[in-house]
Amino acid sequence: MSTFEQIEDLRTRMGNSIIGQKAVVERLIIGLLADGNLLIEGLPGLAKTRAVKAMANNLEAEFGRIQFTPDLLPSDVTGTEVYHQTKDGAEFRFEQGPIFANIVLADEINRAPAKVQAALLEAMEERQVTVAGTTHKMPPLFIVMATQNPIEQDGTYPLPEAQMDRFMMHVRVDYPPVEDEVEVIRLVRREEQAKNQPKSKAANAPKAIPQSAIFDARSEIAQIHVSDAMERYMADLVYATRTPAALSEDLARWIEIGASPRASLALDKCGRAHAWLSQRDYVDPADVRAVAHDVLRHRIALSYEAQGEGITPDMVIDTIISLVALP
Template identity: 70%
Template sequence: MSAREQIAQLEANIGQAIIGQRDVIRRLIIGLLANGNLLLEGLPGLAKTRAIKAMAKNLEADFSRIQFTPDLLPADVTGTDVLYRDEHGSEFRFHSGPIFANLVLADEINRAPAKVQSALLEAMEERQVTVAGKTHKLPPLFMVMATQNPIEQEGTYPLPEAQMDRFLMHVLITYPPVTDEVEVINLVRGEEVMAAENAAAPDTPSETSAVIPQQAIFDARREIATIHVSDAMVRYMADLVDATRRPAEISDSLGRWIDIGVSPRGSIALDKCSRAHAWLEGRDYVDPLDIQAIAHDALRHRLGLTFEAQGEGISANGAIDELLRNVALP
């Protein structure tokens, strides 16, 4: 199979385990293809962790889960030097932490203090970990997928803007429609029946979908790197980001709502994600629909809203909607 067919199969396999969250699955795939890190936010029980686990299950990759808690230490994430003794003497050897995996789930990332959150910064940006002055490289296929929920703020540590900016996309997960809720109930019931049957007959081989090899991801990335982005599309992305830095010149509403504009990482995220989106749609060029399709996920966590916007009930999504309406194509 070609790289495109294998990625389509990966998306389909994840879709069998996750009902009613097609947009979330597509964002997970885009993040993987764009070689970025994702922050998933949604209320409890909306399959954030399940979606990430489904991706790891259907991809030939090492998976690691870190449950963030207030008593977690940086060494619990990165690893540490351990003293080994034998008949020849003693020496320190590096014992790698759970960050040394292909797919890393940072579950409820905002429940750990800033010192632990900062342990992820070097790994997310430079794809390496430095412990006791020594640098240890992470695997070529590496992706951090962090989750958090917008409620239960007591006992949590909000992510600082500097760390939020290092996430390629901030994906919001909402409640599924009632028709999908029915399918979720049936899916979970079917899984319970299958688990009971496997427990009763443990030697019976279970049917599993073919695991997609890592090479398919690298092949897809090479093809995405050749996606054509015209000068007009590059200027459109730059104009969208620039408009967040001088919002009063774009519209009165944006002037009231936006306090801090998007960093250059936002432009890079638009470029990477729009090319991945175009490739998934089967095109070898980026058009405005690709940029607009991922604009909210690439920009919402990079915007700083004013108190006036919050008083009017305007979210980052509302500000980006207004942005897309007022920034014209070149």
């Protein structure tokens, strides 16, 4: 089985577990292949946690889940030095926290105080944590997928703009169509029935996809061709968020702060991953436009005027895409 077929198999398996959320599954795959962290936002019950678990369950990967709460401590995430008494004397040993996994689910990340968010930040960006002056490296395959609930305000700590920028993509999860919701009911019923079946019948479960498939896919994605014109197009889209007055008076009123250079890097990585999934060896404008909303929506700060008019980041991005010239 080729590398592409293995990744497609992963996407199919996830799609079988997450009914009606094909776009979300695709974004999770893109984030995995682009080696970036994801922020997944949606109302309760829309399978955010289930989607991340479905990915971990179908990969040869260690899964770690951190349920964020207001009383969480940084050591609850990173681990801590523990005192041990041995026959040779006393010593401190580092006990790893749940962050030391391949796929980490940071559930309801906006419920954690600033210190915990900062501890997670180092692991996300530097792929390491420092405890008691000692640096501990994360595994080669490491990705944080954080979820947050957009409607609850009580007991939450909104993520600061600087930390939001560390996420490669901000994925929105919406309600599924009613036809898909019927399939969700049937899927959960089948899972309940399967639990009561003899264990021997579960022996035919497909083998987990090896981590090597992810690294092989990343090597192929690194070779995807990006023309000079496409590089300029990606940079123009990001630059438009910083100089909105050059495109439109409305954009100038709506945008308070534009996107950082991390947005350009994310467009390049995610665009190449999208092209690879489309079985092309080059990036075209459709690839960039397909990921632009997920890459930019959390990097644009809207003015009070825009918020008062009911303007959303996605509406701003739609306007930018319509006004920036194609290569």
